[in-house]
Amino acid sequence: MDSAIQDFRPTAIVVMGVSGCGKSSVGEACSKALGWALLEGDAYHSPESIAKMRDGIALTDADRAGWLLRLSDLLRQRQPGEGVVLTCSALRRKYRDSLRAGHAQLGFVFLALDYQDALARVRERPGHFFSPTLVADQFATLESPAGEPGVRVLDARLPLDTLVAAVLDWLAPQACGPSGREPMTPITPMTGDTA
Ligand SMILES: Nc1ncnc2c1ncn2[C@@H]1O[C@H](COP(=O)(O)OP(=O)(O)OP(=O)(O)O)[C@@H](O)[C@H]1O
Ligand SMILES: O=C(O)[C@H](O)[C@@H](O)[C@H](O)[C@H](O)CO
Structure with missing residues (x-):
């Protein structure tokens, strides 16, 4: 493998995947563990897009275009070394x-989950705007990021703590504490990290 790719260590990450894969849960836990800011991507959808998803109407590329620009601008505004965790479905290559x-220095943590498990999670989750009827469309839209540079693929069924440890292990050489200076304590490599 190219050493530049091997040595790539993100200073910002996107926690990505289909609805219900655990983006918000894992993103929030990683942000706390790293002392990095958290950007919840769903908070930047237009009201029209939220209404569509609530009504069971899938978003199109056009619906997502402005949202992705907003998220990209937010990443651009980070100062060098200012870590950030963004949760965003980022389903297609062009969105990423x-x-x-x-x-x-943007990395992607892809939480891989199959259709049945995603559907079960979305159905069981109370009070969320996303319609379970849209889960199939999430999978139809998904282009796996596996093989793209700067991507870590993790099994979304692993316990939350294990997923966070895997992310920290990946980022450890570059990760900073809340002040942006202290290095993270190295994490013991774990099993189940599929990248
Ligand atoms: N590793 C995990 N193991 C078991 N359950 C999990 C795990 N991660 C998240 N969950 C549960 O799955 C459901 C979906 O999680 P979460 O809301 O974090 O996913 P999401 O990808 O952000 O979904 P959405 O994009 O639709 O907002 C929640 O009920 C959450 O508690
Ligand atoms: O690109 C998309 O279709 C959307 O981002 C969805 O994935 C939802 O926002 C999210 O999963 C629900 O919370």
Whole structure:
């Protein structure tokens, strides 16, 4: 493998995947563990897009375009070394490339989950705007990021703590504490990290 790819250590990450894969849960836990800011991508959808998803109407590329630009701009505004965790479905390659345009050291944590498990999680989750009827469309839209540079693929069924440890282990050489200076304590490598 190219050493530049091997040595790539993100200073910002996107926690990505289909609805219900655990983006918000894992993103929030990683943000706390790293002392990095958290950007919840769903908070930046337009009201029209939220209404569509609530009504069971899938978003199109056009619906997502402005949202991705907003997220990319937010990444661009980070100061060098200012870590950030963004939760964003980032289902297609071109969506991820829009985000990459905003940050040179952007990594992606892909929480891989199958359709039945995602559907069960979305159905069981109370009070969320996302309609379970849209889970199939999430999978139809998904282009796996496996093999793209700067991507870690994790099994979304692993316990939350294990997922967070895997992310910290990946980021450890570059990760900073809340002040942006202290290095993270190295994490013991774990099993189940599929990247
Ligand atoms: N590792 C995990 N193991 C078991 N359950 C989990 C795990 N991660 C998240 N969950 C549960 O799955 C459900 C979906 O999680 P979460 O809301 O974090 O997913 P999400 O990808 O952010 O979803 P959405 O994009 O639809 O907002 C929640 O009920 C959450 O508690
Ligand atoms: O690109 C998309 O279709 C959306 O981002 C969805 O994935 C939802 O926002 C999210 O999963 C629900 O919370």
